[in-house]
Amino acid sequence: MRPTRRRASRREALAAYGLVSPWLIGFLGLTVGPMIASLVMSLTDYGLVNPEATRFVGADNYREALTGDPLVWQALRVTTYYVALSVVLELALGFGLAVLLNVGLRGVGVVRTVYYLPAVVSGVAVSLLWLLIFQPSSGLANAVLEVLGIDGVDWVYSTTWVIPAFVLMSVWGVGRAAFIYLAILQRIPTNLYEAAAVDGVGSFRRFARITLPLATPAIFLNLVLAVIGKFQIFTEAFVISEGGPGTSSLFYILYLYRVAFRYFRVGYASALAWLLFAVLLVLTTVAFRTSRHWVYYEGERR
């Protein structure tokens, strides 16, 4: 390469870096920087109120979280229970909804918009709405059950029903997953269905042998996003139950928040955040490792 062209190429590279610098500066300053800071803090007893008294405590915070704080395990249990139920429900209902939305019916555009609305509505407003729905004596949920001849339950005021109530609430946001499914469903070539129909394949087998396998990349994406997102449930619990009754809805992030902003133990809260990061890393790695056995990409040979 001639020197003038090399110089021009370098200038162009510099210009490109310059153009991405707003994002880059923000990413380094507002994401990577705080992450490193929180990692350092997790090794100290950094307190929000008196940071000047901070001492290096090594792995004490991690040790306390894993062996000396029963609420960490309770929070993990509660969160895992919620994640398991809500992820399965979101994947199944989201997929079902996408299949329905994929049918070219009149007015389906309006329905799609309606289903996506929850994604743009404030979490606090939605939580307050659900709180009214779950009121034992005056809420809509028990009124519907009564019409069906079923005795109402105490929903968010019950240690048994509070997590199922949050799971039902999570269905509210299923439209987001449905849209990812919908995008991939609309890319499935129609000639595959036509060929199957010519061969006399029934609609259920067409769904099981064509639609489902070709939708697995979207299922995989939704699975990973849902697990990461559901583990971080906070707003609903903060507004509706504050972790109660007792600790039956003490979700992990809610407890982390409490440690940082009620007990002012930012060092310990940072350790809790990194432990959650480790849990999510393991789960995501497992998902990626197993994906080669059940996720199919168009044109891929096995």
Add this chain to the structure above:
Amino acid sequence: MSPLSRRQVLARSLLLAPALALPNLLAACTKTSEDSAGTGASTSDAKKVTTQILVGFGTGNAPAQVPAQVDLAKAFEATTPGSSVEFLRIPDTDEAQRKFGVLLASGDAPDVVLPTGLFGISLYLDQNVWLDLSALMSASGISLDLFEPGVRDAARGVNYFGAGSKKVIGIPAGIFTHAVAYNKDLFAKAGLAEPPHEWDTPDWNYDKLVEVASALTLDDKGRTPTQPGFDPTNIKQFGLGHWDTGVMTLGHGGKAYEPGAKKLSLDSPEYIAGVQAGADLVNKHHVLASDELAAGVAAGADDPQLAAWKSGKVAMIDMCACDLLSFGVDNSFQWDVAAWPRGPKRLISHLNVDFGSVVAKSKGQAQAWELLRFLLVNPQNGRTLSSKGYGAMSPLRSETGTFVDELKGRFPDVDLSVFVKALPYSANEQEVWYPAFTEIGDMGSQFLDTVKQGKSTAAEQLPKYQEAAQKKFDEWFKTHTLPTA
């Protein structure tokens, strides 16, 4: 001018991009102007010393309360050349506490927190957040003897600093006693005598309270809880609502913490009896509207207890003097206040105390102290601020009685003297500091929620609470020492 080539556009953008990014970064790292809403006091004059007051740890943010605070702040500015006062208002208490923590951490703490309840004082007591005002008070010739006896120990933080300590971490700013507010119309309709206005009236005790409340509780068919066929799942009118069952624990002789003993007593027979009695009001006697039940009779409201009272479907409530401007106004029925009933061991009613405290990290401590002195120690200002600024009784001994005069125009048919006469029977034992204050307090719901719901008993849960809390308590002592130790 010739058009720019693609390369020239890139090169010029290179210069422009960081310039665009920089303001965003600076905006993210800089305190917003919204943080200092309030009087609009200017801080642009470099010669002025600005004292910032955080209002958010309790009362003080209702629109009707703001003008009195602003007027007194302006009066201070007028009498103190070179001073300015700025209000940082955060209406939600939890949000105020969160923001206060962040401001402390960022080195941008307000100078004064006013008012702050004893709970707010206790949250930060062992973290050296509050400035010890004793030296400034001595230099000004001011003593805590100016204030009601019931607030002095709280101002000195005796549980932490020790009974013999001379430290003072807050100047009393307002006191709120409690009384039983009752719906006169419901009492008349039921043909019941109204509860006594005099404190310590014989036979006005917890048993009598349950008896009266029971006669005022009705299901959808108009049956009371003592009548056959009463349906506890369909109560349309409650004898009690918005009730402080914690005080009933004290009335049974329960005491959570003995200063100096380094031991909690959450499993004492008295404490267990008190907690169970509170839960029984809901689950056994069916006379008290819990928040869920209150929501049932007054659906769709932000504060179901307030809505239930205002709907005329609750006969008696625990009314703090601080509730007068919410529970006491715009009612469509006649109401009045009576004394709290006596418990099996004590006659005790809850006392809310508000303080003005200087933040130890304040860079303008001297002026902050002068401001507190102007607002809270000067009798006329103290009376005005407590009554008009916070809806409270003045904690100054010389001014306590003026509470009735200040409010009787607003509540001509209410026997406000009940609140003043409550003072000898009122104490704040539920909010005083003890080690691991917040964590042990939060832990309570883990054990007590099922008791409140009637799914478990206090005798089952409180020993477990005691064990868990004592463990946390002991851990605190491993890493902390009391100043007196």
